[in-house]
Amino acid sequence: MKYPNGKKSDVQCKPVRNTTHHDTSRRGMTLESEINKSNDYYLAYKIANIHKKPTPITIVNVSYPSRNKAKITEAYFKIPSTTDYNGIYKGRYIDFEAKECKSRTAFPFSSIHAHQINHLADVLSHGAIAFIIVRMAYYNTDYLIKAEDFLLYYNDTDRRSIPYNWIKDKGHVIANTYLIPVDYIKTIDDVYFKEELDD
């Protein structure tokens, strides 16, 4: 297994939480906040129960200025050992990572921690529906990339990124509506459950 974060990247791709999406049609929301809004909709309408995991941190110091509210005064971000999102849909375990990509030409592997790639492979082996959501910001398009396809490419290439042409070819475009800004459940229905019907 390669360790993508050890490589220098030739294209820029930042983690979701540090990135603001500037397209006006998306009202300045980040990919993370749009997925959270979609998850809130799925939860409220009993469609699925999928949550973003809290950001993992190491807490060093906590003070107690009042009885009710502990205040964390020193803590550090940890490298996540899993993906950011998981939950359940139609009885299936769902697991994915989401990344926004500013490059027009490629999605760099360095955007995803090696731990997260290993995690996707592992949950797949247990029968998960696992994927990556990539927002190609320049094209204002979100793609669902099946972890199976991603891992095949990743394990078989010497490149440090996935070309945009591959993403267009293998990825599945995710619909964007006002109520469900990143409607990846609809894409799951098309990609995973239609396949099962076709069997």
Added chain:
Amino acid sequence: MKYPNGKKSDVQCKPVRNTTHHDTSRRGMTLESEINKSNDYYLAYKIANIHKKPTPITIVNVSYPSRNKAKITEAYFKIPSTTDYNGIYKGRYIDFEAKECKSRTAFPFSSIHAHQINHLADVLSHGAIAFIIVRMAYYNTDYLIKAEDFLLYYNDTDRRSIPYNWIKDKGHVIANTYLIPVDYIKTIDDVYFKEELDD
């Protein structure tokens, strides 16, 4: 739906992370650290992929004393909207909360946030294997209580706690070995997968 945290509790039951287990046979490990150790074993041996979620916090201030390491200087704990643990086993979505109970006589509902009880009910409706692990510290015994059983009792009682006798009767004792201190996967096999075989 009742809101258990609004009620005053007649018995003491603290959240896992604040409690140290004092029985020497358990080497002073908390329930949380023992479940994490069990999850590490399940992960390493490709038995299951189940993780504790990070503690949810609200970050208010971050400083950058050096280039590499952002330091969180002000943050607060949030009330969790989901349970602490989830993942996948044998293709099934697994979801549970774990609590240590010091009382000899009952497990108080106030130990579990209302949000978490609603969450258990919701993931059940999507087809999850959902439960609560309760450590009855006085008896040095861990029980797996199916969310179905817990919710039936919870929604049908005026009590503020579950009597120990009910837990002994409806709960399923979890084995404790050196390598797997809280072997709840074995209990899942007995409770959920044998039931499926019996159908």
